[in-house]
Structures are given as structure tokens and as C-alpha cells.
Amino acid sequence: MDDPGGAAQGTIPNLEERAVAGPTDPDVGEMHIDARGVLLKAVHVENRSKILKLRGEAEEVMEAILLLTPDDIAQAGLHPDDIDDLRALILEHRRAMRFFKAAERMADKLRQTTLAHGHEIAGRISEIAAQGQRRARRSPERSGILDALMPLIRYQAAPAKRSWVTRLKNQGSLPDEAPESAMPTRAMPTREEEEPQPASQVG
Incomplete structure (x- = not known):
């Protein structure tokens, strides 16, 4: 050889x-x-767990x-x-x-x-969703704005919605087997949104 x-x-x-x-x-x-x-x-x-391995x-x-x-x-x-x-x-x-x-x-x-x-990207999504919701509250084109940005708004609201659903289940206000989708967004607590802060720069 x-x-x-x-x-x-x-x-x-x-x-x-x-x-x-x-x-x-x-x-x-x-x-x-x-x-x-x-x-x-x-x-x-x-x-893989049976073969000989070099030390x-x-x-x-x-x-x-x-x-x-x-x-x-x-x-x-x-x-x-x-x-x-x-x-x-x-x-x-x-x-x-x-x-x-x-x-x-x-x-x-x-x-x-x-x-x-x-x-x-996550920071930009947050900014756009918040800006769209603020604009929708003041605009006669509210439905069009919300329809266009609904995927972003739902994505941004999902963690808070999951937390709220968990709280309701723990309080007995919602059956444990109820899916998150059973919780209407309008039932979530509302508040005036704060101005979103730009995403921190990553080095």
C-alpha cells in the first residue's frame, strides 16, 4: 500500500x-x-454509545x-x-x-x-407593533392598519397573553384544559402603551 x-x-x-x-x-x-x-x-x-472512543x-x-x-x-x-x-x-x-x-x-x-x-428584529417588531397600535387609535383607517399589522401585534402580545391565561387558570376563572386561543384578546387588561425603546445595540 x-x-x-x-x-x-x-x-x-x-x-x-x-x-x-x-x-x-x-x-x-x-x-x-x-x-x-x-x-x-x-x-x-x-x-454511538457503544463504539470505542479515543481518550x-x-x-x-x-x-x-x-x-x-x-x-x-x-x-x-x-x-x-x-x-x-x-x-x-x-x-x-x-x-x-x-x-x-x-x-x-x-x-x-x-x-x-x-x-x-x-x-x-425583535426590537423592531416591538416598535412597529406599538407604533401601529398608536396610529390605529387615532386614524379613521383603524381596521386597515390593524389588519396589516395583526401578525406583528399578535406576536408581540403573545407572552403577555400566555401570562394572563395562566393567571386566570390559577384563579379558577378559566378551565385548565382551555387553550390560549379561548382567551379573547379584548379580555386582557388594557393600558396606555409606553413609548417603545430602541433595541440595544449588540456588539
Whole structure:
């Protein structure tokens, strides 16, 4: 079996020799990842707790395998082809781990980005819903304004409505099995809405 690094059988592969980091050989933090060259394997969910797992010190052990000399292999009575197969697997494992770590960091960055977007969107929804309700109270086009903005208004009012329904159920004023939809919005306590504050800036 040929050595994956192109070295002759029994020679020590040079693991430190890497191409410049990029999409096909990413560093952690890289946002352009191309893992199409990785041979993917599947482990069924029911088997994941049963398979053997590498412990923390496995990296040192794998490095020792990669550094075995032909004499070491011969003296231990090992078959060179078996060692070459194992070395190829170790190299592929390390390559997959580079992609995995880079993908984890990318996923974390994307998660933070969506959280920041969600924060700002939620604040804007609150502002628009409040502005629409204030305008509807003063406008002869009340029905048209409320119809257009009703999804936003319902979304914004949902937490307060759930809290109010829970309170009524706890007081015995509403059957426990009654769905939230059974509680008409007009039965909720009303108050003059405060001026909405702009959403805080997220760094």
C-alpha cells in the first residue's frame, strides 16, 4: 500500500507538511470551508454509545505510531502494510478533525450572528407593533392598519397573553384544559402603551 503522503513503504510520513490554510485545509476560524474531499462515515445513533472512543492522550499514541521506523516495525513483528493502513487512517482522522474544529467555530460565529439579528428584529417588531397600535387609535383607517399589522401585534402580545391565561387558570376563572386561543384578546387588561425603546445595540 502506498503511503498517503507519497513516501515509500516503511518511511516516516511528514505530518507537519501542510499546504497553505484555506477552504480545503482550514484553520479554526476559517469561514470558507470545503470538506468535499473528506471521506465521510456514518455511525447510527443507537451505536454511538457503544463504539470505542479515543481518550485525551490518544494524540501522543498516534504520533508514536507515525514515528515508528522500519526497524521498530520489524522488531515488534508488525506487518508494514498494517502500519501503513493505520497511518493513513490517522492522517485522515486528523484532516477530518481540522474540518470539524473549523466548522464548530464557524457554527458558533453564525449562531452569534443569528442571535444578534434576532435581537434587533425583535426590537423592531416591538416598535412597529406599538407604533401601529398608536396610529390605529387615532386614524379613521383603524381596521386597515390593524389588519396589516395583526401578525406583528399578535406576536408581540403573545407572552403577555400566555401570562394572563395562566393567571386566570390559577384563579379558577378559566378551565385548565382551555387553550390560549379561548382567551379573547379584548379580555386582557388594557393600558396606555409606553413609548417603545430602541433595541440595544449588540456588539
